[in-house]
Amino acid sequence: MPTDRPAHRRTTATGFLIAGALAAGLVTPAQSASAADGSGVRIHDIQGTTRVSPLAGQQVRDVPGVVTAVKAFGSARGFWFQDPDPDHDAATSEGVFVFTGTTTPAVAPGDSVLVSGTVGEYYPGGEAAGLQSVTQLTKATWTVRSSGNPLPAAVRLTSSAVPARYAPDAHGGSIEKLPLKPGRYALDRYESLEGMRVEVRDAAVVGATNEHKELWVTADPRHDRTRRGGTLYGAYDDPNSARVKVASLIPFAQHPFPVADVGDALTGTTAGPLDYDNFGGYTLQATELGTLADHELARETTRKQRSDELAVATYNVENLSPKTPQAKFDRLAAALVTNLASPDVVALEEVQDDDGTVNDGVVDAGQTLKKLTDAIAAAGGPAYQWRQISPVNNQDGGQPGGNIRTAFLFNPARVSFKDVPGGDATTPVKVTRENGKAALSASPGRVAPADAAWTNSRKPLAGQFSFRGRDVFVVANHFNSKGGDQGLDSRFQPPARSSEIQRTQQAQLVNGFVKQLLAADKHANVIVAGDLNDYQFSPALKALTAGCVLTDQVDRLPKKERYGYVYQGNSQVLDHMLTSRHIGRVDYDIVHINAEFADQASDHDPQVLRWRP
Known part of the structure; x- marks a missing residue:
C-alpha cells in the first residue's frame, strides 16, 4: 500500500486568520461572519483560492458533503468528502480529506455527512521538505444524514x-x-x-x-x-x-x-x-x-560488435553485493551476454563491497565481482576480468556500509588492460607521457579523489586499455545523486537543484582530466562513461563537454530515443557516454531493458558504443 502520512497541523489565532483572509479577498464578509463560530462553512471556503486554507487552525462545524472515498489502511486513514453544490470559482476545490489516524472511519461512499473538525495543512515529508501542503480536517466528528447518494461527477x-x-x-x-x-x-x-x-x-x-x-x-x-x-x-x-x-x-x-x-x-x-x-x-x-x-513492450537487444570494433558499455547494477539474490546476478549476466552482446569493456556503477550494507569496515568487492563474472561465464559470456579500487570506508556515499564504487570488466580475449601500480583510494592519477603519447601514472587510478567535489560521492576510475594496438582511456563515473533537490512539484518555483552544484564541480574535474590527456596527446582516445545523475541539458553536462573536448553521444540520438531512466513518469537521461574528438563517429545505443518495466534487474538501462579505431 502507499506510504502513510502522519498528521501535521498549523495552529494560528482565529481572529488573525479571518482578518488576513478577509483583507486578501480569500473569503467574503458573510463567510468570515459564519467562520467566526465555525458554522455555515462549505468545503470551498476551507480550500480557498490559494494553496493554504484561509481557515487553517480554525474549528469548523457541520460542513456538508458526500463521502466519495475511504482510506481504510495504514496509519493515515480517513475519508474524502465533496460538496455536491459547488460554487462558481474554478480556483476553489470542492473536496477535502478528513484524517482519522489509525482508525477506519465508519462511513461509506455515498453517505451524506455533516463534518466538524479542525482545519489544518499537512506537509508530506515535513514542511522543510519543500513540497506543497494538503488541506485536511483533523479531530473530526461527523453525522451521517443519509446513505446511497450519487457521487459528484468526476x-x-x-x-x-x-x-x-x-x-x-x-x-x-x-x-x-x-x-x-x-x-x-x-x-x-x-x-x-x-x-x-x-x-x-x-x-x-x-x-x-x-x-x-x-x-x-x-x-x-x-x-x-x-x-x-x-x-x-x-x-x-x-x-x-x-x-x-x-x-x-x-x-x-x-x-x-x-x-x-x-x-x-x-x-x-x-x-x-x-x-x-x-x-x-x-x-x-x-x-x-x-x-x-498490455501492449507487450519488448526488451531490446543491441547488435554484436564486429571484429574490428571496440564495444564499451556502462551499466548501473543498483547496489550489487554477494547478498543480492542469485536471480539478479543471473539477470544482469544474461543482459550483458545477450542484450548487450558481450561488450569488450564494461564500466559498472553501484558495485557494493563483499558484505553489502553490513557496516563493519569491509571495503573490498572481489566477491561481488567474482559472483557477477561467474554468472556471466555461466550465461555463455566471456571470461571477464575486473579492475577496481576500494574506497575509504563510508566515504563514497550510497547505502551506509555498502561502499559502492565504479569498476571495470573487460574481455582479455579482445582487449588488454595496462596495469600500472600505485592506484589507491586517495592517490590521484596523473597524466604522463610515454613515447610521445599520453599515459597514466596509475592504472586503474582515481581522478582527484581528495578534491572536495567528491565528498560523500564516488570517485572516477580511470583505466588504460589497448585494442588492436590502439590505446583507449576509459573513465568510469558515478556523480553525486539528486538528493536534497526540490521536486518538480515543489511549492518553491522554480525548484532549487542544490545537488547540481556538486555535480558541476565534479564535471569540471573530469573535463580537466580529459584536457590533460589531450594536452599530452591531442589524438588520445578517451571515453567518459557512467551514471552522471544529470540531464544532457544540465549545467553539469555543459561543464563536462566545455571546450569541445568531449561529445555527449546522447545528443546524437533521435530525440525520441534520448532516455534510459524513468522517474515519476518522465523518461530521462542520467547515464551518459562521451568521447574525445579523435574518436569521431561511433555507433551508440541505449538498450532499453529495465527502466520502462515493472520487472527490473536495475532501475537504469545500460548503454553501449561501438567504435572502429
Whole structure:
C-alpha cells in the first residue's frame, strides 16, 4: 500500500486568520461572519483560492458533503468528502480529506455527512521538505444524514483540461500564497481539484508499476512521446504537466493492482479523489481502476560488435553485493551476454563491497565481482576480468556500509588492460607521457579523489586499455545523486537543484582530466562513461563537454530515443557516454531493458558504443 502520512497541523489565532483572509479577498464578509463560530462553512471556503486554507487552525462545524472515498489502511486513514453544490470559482476545490489516524472511519461512499473538525495543512515529508501542503480536517466528528447518494461527477483530466505551463514563476520563492490560476498552470489546476473526484480515460502508462503498487499515466499522450510510449523529459521548463500518479484504494484481494509497463494503457475509466504525497506529488487515489491493456513492450537487444570494433558499455547494477539474490546476478549476466552482446569493456556503477550494507569496515568487492563474472561465464559470456579500487570506508556515499564504487570488466580475449601500480583510494592519477603519447601514472587510478567535489560521492576510475594496438582511456563515473533537490512539484518555483552544484564541480574535474590527456596527446582516445545523475541539458553536462573536448553521444540520438531512466513518469537521461574528438563517429545505443518495466534487474538501462579505431 502507499506510504502513510502522519498528521501535521498549523495552529494560528482565529481572529488573525479571518482578518488576513478577509483583507486578501480569500473569503467574503458573510463567510468570515459564519467562520467566526465555525458554522455555515462549505468545503470551498476551507480550500480557498490559494494553496493554504484561509481557515487553517480554525474549528469548523457541520460542513456538508458526500463521502466519495475511504482510506481504510495504514496509519493515515480517513475519508474524502465533496460538496455536491459547488460554487462558481474554478480556483476553489470542492473536496477535502478528513484524517482519522489509525482508525477506519465508519462511513461509506455515498453517505451524506455533516463534518466538524479542525482545519489544518499537512506537509508530506515535513514542511522543510519543500513540497506543497494538503488541506485536511483533523479531530473530526461527523453525522451521517443519509446513505446511497450519487457521487459528484468526476472531473476528467485531458490535454485541454491541464495547462501545458507547469507552475507560476516565483523566482525560487514559495507559490503558496499566490492566487490559483487553474486555467494557466498545471500545478494550480491540480491544486484547485485537491480532494475532488477526478478521472482519466484510456490513459497511457508512462511510468511502470512500482513496488508500492503505483504507476504513472499521462492525460496528454501525444506530448513528447518516446518511441516506445513514454513521456520524454527534455527541458527544465517542460516537465510534462499532464503526468499523474495512480494508486488504489480498492483492496488488492478484491482488485489486484495492474502490473503495467511503459506503453501499456488503463482502458476505460480510472477515477477517485485527487491526493498529494511526497513520493510523486498529485495522485489519483483510484476507487475505480481501468482495465490493463498490455501492449507487450519488448526488451531490446543491441547488435554484436564486429571484429574490428571496440564495444564499451556502462551499466548501473543498483547496489550489487554477494547478498543480492542469485536471480539478479543471473539477470544482469544474461543482459550483458545477450542484450548487450558481450561488450569488450564494461564500466559498472553501484558495485557494493563483499558484505553489502553490513557496516563493519569491509571495503573490498572481489566477491561481488567474482559472483557477477561467474554468472556471466555461466550465461555463455566471456571470461571477464575486473579492475577496481576500494574506497575509504563510508566515504563514497550510497547505502551506509555498502561502499559502492565504479569498476571495470573487460574481455582479455579482445582487449588488454595496462596495469600500472600505485592506484589507491586517495592517490590521484596523473597524466604522463610515454613515447610521445599520453599515459597514466596509475592504472586503474582515481581522478582527484581528495578534491572536495567528491565528498560523500564516488570517485572516477580511470583505466588504460589497448585494442588492436590502439590505446583507449576509459573513465568510469558515478556523480553525486539528486538528493536534497526540490521536486518538480515543489511549492518553491522554480525548484532549487542544490545537488547540481556538486555535480558541476565534479564535471569540471573530469573535463580537466580529459584536457590533460589531450594536452599530452591531442589524438588520445578517451571515453567518459557512467551514471552522471544529470540531464544532457544540465549545467553539469555543459561543464563536462566545455571546450569541445568531449561529445555527449546522447545528443546524437533521435530525440525520441534520448532516455534510459524513468522517474515519476518522465523518461530521462542520467547515464551518459562521451568521447574525445579523435574518436569521431561511433555507433551508440541505449538498450532499453529495465527502466520502462515493472520487472527490473536495475532501475537504469545500460548503454553501449561501438567504435572502429
